[in-house]
Structures are given as C-alpha cells and as structure tokens.
Amino acid sequence: MTVLDGYVPVIDLSGARSGDPQRRVEVARTIDEVCRTSGFLVVVGHGVPESVISEMYRATREFFALPIEEKNKLLADPADPLMRGFGRKGSLAASNADASVPQERALPDISETYTYNRLGEPTAVDALPADADPRLRTANRWPELPGFSEAYRAYYAAMETLATEIMRLFALGLNLPEHWFDDKIDQHMTNLTANYYPPQPVAPLPGQLRKGVHSDWGSLTILYQDEAPGGLQVLDRANDTWLDVPVVEGSFVINIGDLMARWTNEAWVSTVHRVTNPSRAQAHTERYSMPFFHQPNYDALIECIPTCTGPDNPPKYAPVRSGEYITGKFRRAYGD
Ligand SMILES: O=C(O)CCC(=O)C(=O)O
Numbered sequence: 001m002t003v004l005d006g007y008v009p010v011i012d013l014s015g016a017r018s019g020d021p022q023r024r025v026e027v028a029r030t031i032d033e034v035c036r037t038s039g040f041l042v043v044v045g046h047g048v049p050e051s052v053i054s055e056m057y058r059a060t061r062e063f064f065a066l067p068i069e070e071k072n073k074l075l076a077d078p079a080d081p082l083m084r085g086f087g088r089k090g091s092l093a094a095s096n097a098d099a100s101v102p103q104e105r106a107l108p109d110i111s112e113t114y115t116y117n118r119l120g121e122p123t124a125v126d127a128l129p130a131d132a133d134p135r136l137r138t139a140n141r142w143p144e145l146p147g148f149s150e151a152y153r154a155y156y157a158a159m160e161t162l163a164t165e166i167m168r169l170f171a172l173g174l175n176l177p178e179h180w181f182d183d184k185i186d187q188h189m190t191n192l193t194a195n196y197y198p199p200q201p202v203a204p205l206p207g208q209l210r211k212g213v214h215s216d217w218g219s220l221t222i223l224y225q226d227e228a229p230g231g232l233q234v235l236d237r238a239n240d241t242w243l244d245v246p247v248v249e250g251s252f253v254i255n256i257g258d259l260m261a262r263w264t265n266e267a268w269v270s271t272v273h274r275v276t277n278p279s280r281a282q283a284h285t286e287r288y289s290m291p292f293f294h295q296p297n298y299d300a301l302i303e304c305i306p307t308c309t310g311p312d313n314p315p316k317y318a319p320v321r322s323g324e325y326i327t328g329k330f331r332r333a334y335g336d
C-alpha cells in the first residue's frame with residue numbers, strides 16, 4: 001500500500017480490493033486515522049475505468065458551454081427539495097450552523113451547477129417511505145446532448161460501487177462488521193453535482209469565492225476535480241491554515257460530511273473547505289469539479305454508531321432520519 005503522508009494523504013485502494021483480508025484491514029485502519037484528523041484523503045487504485053470518467057467530463061463541458069438560455073431551460077424547480085437540474089444561485093456556506101444566511105446569500109458562490117439524483121429516475125419509485133415528500137421524486141432534467149444521460153448514468157453507477165466499497169472500509173475502520181452500512185445505503189439518495197467555475201473577467205466582490213467556506217452534509221463525498229488555478233482548499237484546524245488539496249491524475253478526493261461526523265459521535269471530523277478564485281493574472285481560466293454527495297437511504301436512522309460510544313462518551317446527538325436531515329440542509333442553504 002502506498003500512502004503519501006500529509007493532512008490530505010494519498011491512499012492506494014488497490015490493496016483493499018486485492019482480496020487479501022489483511023491488506024483490507026490495513027487500508028481501513030489508515031482511513032480511520034485520516035477521518036479522525038482531516039476527514040480528507042485522495043484515493044488512487046479505485047477501479048473506476050478511465051473512460052467512464054472522461055465521458056462524464058466531456059459531457060459536463062459540453063453542457064456548461066451551452067448558451068445560458070439553454071441551461072436556464074433546465075433550471076431546478078424551486079419546489080424540488082434536492083435541486084435537480086441547472087443550479088439556482090446560492091451559497092453552500094449558508095448551511096453552516098453559525099452562518100448568517102442573508103449575509104451568505106448576498107455573496108453567492110461564483111459557480112454554476114448541474115445535479116442528478118437516482119430518485120428522479122422512473123425506476124427508483126420504491127426508494128422512499130410513504131411519509132416522504134413526494135417532490136423528492138422530481139424527474140431529472142436532461143439536456144438534449146448526445147450521450148449526456150448515458151455518461152451521467154454510467155458515472156453515477158461507478159460512484160455507487162465505489163461509495164459502497166468505501167462505506168465497507170469505513171465499517172472495518174470503525175470496528176464494525178464489514179457490511180454494517182449495506183442495508184442503510186442500498187436505497188441511497190445521492191446527488192451527483194457538476195460544478196462549473198467560469199472565468200472571472202470582473203473581479204469578485206470582497207469575500208466572494210467560487211465556493212464559500214462550508215462542510216459537506218452527507219456520509220461521504222467522492223470528488224473528481226480537474227487541474228486548474230483557483231482550486232480546492234481545506235482548513236487545517238490545528239494550524240489555522242488553508243491547504244491546497246493535491247491534484248493527482250486519475251484520483252478522487254474523498255471527504256466525510258456532517259452526517260458521518262454525527263453518526264460517529266464526532267470521532268470523525270467533517271472538515272470545512274472552500275474553492276478559491278484564480279489570481280487576476282489567471283482570471284481567464286475555468287475549472288470543473290464533480291462531487292458525488294453520498295447520502296444514506298431516506299429512512300436510515302442516523303444514531304450514534306455502537307463502537308463510537310461508551311460509559312464516558314455518551315451520544316451527543318438525537319437520532320435523525322437521513323432524508324429529513326439532508327432536506328433540512330437544502331432548505332437552509334437555498335430555501336425561501
Ligand atoms: O470544486 C471543488 O473542488 C469542491 C466543491 C465543493 O466543495 C462542493 O461542491 O461541495
């Protein structure tokens with residue numbers, strides 16, 4: 001196993017996927033350690049075919065290159081709790097527990113987004129309990145671009161496989177049976193979002209960023225990022241400094257979200273991050289990233305994991321259902 005050290009280490013998953021249980025546990029132990037410090041890692045050896053990634057990237061670039069009138073035709077329905085389609089303006093940072101929502105909304109993220117969710121597929125109708133908001137089934141909005149929906153569906157399927165694999169490694173790292181999370185994520189409600197960060201011919205307002213300081217919301221995020229100026233940074237809390245997340249060819253950035261921090265009774269940390277603006281000299285450049293915001297089944301009850309509590313460490317949070325938790329986050333960031 002190759003592990004490059006650092007706050008955001010590079011971890012090779014091929015050892016975990018080799019069929020050797022000993023190597024699998026070693027990788028899981030390493031991941032557990034990282035989740036206790038930064039909650040951010042870069043994975044290689046993940047098994048996702050290069051063609052699936054490059055098709056997704058090509059389709060994404062074609063979509064955002066469309067005239068704005070075309071993109072606006074797919075504008076997310078304000079009633080859609082998960083914001084499928086072309087993104088409305090807003091600020092992820094507004095979802096932070098201590099954020100001033102009006103202040104954050106006044107400085108929207110300088111990005112465009114496009115979001116897809118399996119719950120918007122006609123085949124996913126059985127994935128929600130009877131009391132869930134029926135608008136969670138809002139249909140996905142597809143651009144009329146050749147190969148686009150195929151590329152997205154194929155990429156999403158590859159991310160589902162990788163997320164399931166990582167959740168199994170998480171389980172091992174947390175001293176749980178390997179398949180502990182399986183029945184809590186088999187009807188997952190994950191948003192796949194493409195972020196487009198356009199060139200900035202006009203300088204951003206003071207304090208305005210490509211993505212404001214935020215933490216992610218769900219169980220884990222799998223992010224593809226291209227190499228471009230004005231990139232992803234994570235806060236190293238111990239040293240109060242912002243660190244660039246390394247861009248490693250063929251890799252994904254993995255980070256845990258608020259839900260996983262809550263699930264682990266804060267043994268694992270959901271670290272804040274941001275996307276910076278390019279320098280004025282590089283303001284003509286653009287950037288793309290694709291987070292897969294893994295979110296457990298709507299009715300998965302997120303209550304303190306048994307190995308994360310003890311006599312001196314009682315549960316810090318009340319149980320919450322995954323679906324109610326995530327829709328609450330959306331309302332805060334983008335709602336009325
Ligand atoms: O663009 C990136 O690298 C990260 C974006 C991000 O943090 C997010 O969409 O939650």
Ligand SMILES: [Fe+2]
Pocket residue numbers: 214215216273
């Ligand atoms: Fe994020």
